[in-house]
Amino acid sequence: MANHAKYDLILDALEKLLTGRNLQTISVSEIAQTAGIGKGSIYYYFPSKEAIFEALVERNYEKPLETAKKLAGQIQISPFTRMAMIFQACRSSSSAFLDRQQSPLQANPQENSLLHQKYMNHLITEVKPALTEIIRQGIQAGEIHFDYPAALAEIVLIVLTVKLDNSLVPSPVEDIEETLLGLISLLEKGTGNPVGSLNFLTTYTQTPS
Amino acid sequence: MANHAKYDLILDALEKLLTGRNLQTISVSEIAQTAGIGKGSIYYYFPSKEAIFEALVERNYEKPLETAKKLAGQIQISPFTRMAMIFQACRSSSSAFLDRQQSPLQANPQENSLLHQKYMNHLITEVKPALTEIIRQGIQAGEIHFDYPAALAEIVLIVLTVKLDNSLVPSPVEDIEETLLGLISLLEKGTGNPVGSLNFLTTYTQTPS
DNA sequence: TCACCTTTTCGACCGTTGGTCAACACTCAG
DNA sequence: CTGAGTGTTGACCAACGGTCGAAAAGGTGA
Numbered sequence: 001m002a003n004h005a006k007y008d009l010i011l012d013a014l015e016k017l018l019t020g021r022n023l024q025t026i027s028v029s030e031i032a033q034t035a036g037i038g039k040g041s042i043y044y045y046f047p048s049k050e051a052i053f054e055a056l057v058e059r060n061y062e063k064p065l066e067t068a069k070k071l072a073g074q075i076q077i078s079p080f081t082r083m084a085m086i087f088q089a090c091r092s093s094s095s096a097f098l099d100r101q102q103s104p105l106q107a108n109p110q111e112n113s114l115l116h117q118k119y120m121n122h123l124i125t126e127v128k129p130a131l132t133e134i135i136r137q138g139i140q141a142g143e144i145h146f147d148y149p150a151a152l153a154e155i156v157l158i159v160l161t162v163k164l165d166n167s168l169v170p171s172p173v174e175d176i177e178e179t180l181l182g183l184i185s186l187l188e189k190g191t192g193n194p195v196g197s198l199n200f201l202t203t204y205t206q207t208p209s
Numbered sequence: 210m211a212n213h214a215k216y217d218l219i220l221d222a223l224e225k226l227l228t229g230r231n232l233q234t235i236s237v238s239e240i241a242q243t244a245g246i247g248k249g250s251i252y253y254y255f256p257s258k259e260a261i262f263e264a265l266v267e268r269n270y271e272k273p274l275e276t277a278k279k280l281a282g283q284i285q286i287s288p289f290t291r292m293a294m295i296f297q298a299c300r301s302s303s304s305a306f307l308d309r310q311q312s313p314l315q316a317n318p319q320e321n322s323l324l325h326q327k328y329m330n331h332l333i334t335e336v337k338p339a340l341t342e343i344i345r346q347g348i349q350a351g352e353i354h355f356d357y358p359a360a361l362a363e364i365v366l367i368v369l370t371v372k373l374d375n376s377l378v379p380s381p382v383e384d385i386e387e388t389l390l391g392l393i394s395l396l397e398k399g400t401g402n403p404v405g406s407l408n409f410l411t412t413y414t415q416t417p418s
Numbered sequence: 419t420c421a422c423c424t425t426t427t428c429g430a431c432c433g434t435t436g437g438t439c440a441a442c443a444c445t446c447a448g
Numbered sequence: 449c450t451g452a453g454t455g456t457t458g459a460c461c462a463a464c465g466g467t468c469g470a471a472a473a474g475g476t477g478a
Contacts (some may be wrong), residue, residue: 006455028436038457040439049436117322117377124378146398150384151391158371158378159364168326169333169367175359182360189355190399215426237465247428249468258465420478427472435464443456448449 064089072130079138084200145192273298281339288347293409325376354401
């Protein structure tokens, strides 16, 4: 009922315009021009400028979220493996989008904050249930020792999202790595898992060079 | 050299205007009118509208940050007590400001996201060094067992800021409490501290009724 | 007091923006 | 053919952030 061709056309135009540019400097007229349609049509498909951004966020996370939900039910796979798969799916779909904005020596990395924050919110809200379920299964299977599965899921998601985005709280690369190592260590010790069992979280930082 | 009387007058006006209102709907002219000065004067003291917001954030955190820095050196006080004091200072100064915006049944709590995010960034960046130092002293004193003091400081700050603000990733109260309990449990188990030693973190949620 | 200079204050003004709207084009069931 | 419904459009509007020249306010030396 939704996705007309133009709907995605508008989103494509915005995505294209977003390359190396500040969110605030993109006008609705410009989006319309890039999409090759009239400005009025934009407001036929979207109620406001902000709604376009939100729709773009949702479209980008559509696939990894499906993956996460499916994975939550696949109890024959080890919980750790499933977690790794979810993180990988989220990472690959978000990096394609977010990395583009960390253009070389951008004056103020916080400028596109609104978009980044929408990503963070969307991802945490949507992935949390699946991740919680997986952790809960891991607890029942005796692989994870912890009393608050939902809290654990949220903590991991929050820290990973904030640190890996690196736009909400910008910091040098070595800080990101240290925080990640610390998180892994904290999780391993806190959930009674052997050292190294959560190392898949660090693959997060390795961008395919 | 800075703080002229008008400088703070402008910030006061913005603060007043911010009560129960969306950030985006406040115009520079309105700030000027509320402050009782001409619009041109605003731009004599601030280079842009955004700069006013940033200045307001900084002004609000001035005192707790001083507190944190002083506390970091007071090695005669127990690390846990010092941490509790820092959190209390941050909480009291930010709640006065942020709570005001969670007006009853606000349609979209994410609307003032930009301001909240500035708060988060400022707080994490500025408090982290002091908290790291305190943790490091706690490690040396044998009270905390963990290898990554800076990471630990950042993880705690990130989770607390995100969850207690409740505007970046809005969620019901019981979720906040569970996440906090989970964080405490994770920290206690992960740093080798006895159950209950970090309970001061939960006083965070108790608003003085 | 005056002249002179700097700092501060101001609101009219400007270009641009997000959003509206009446009109128009096209389709297709009756 | 008709006309209701679905898209599509760019001119238009109020409002915005920001600029600017002028003028008021304040200080200094004589």
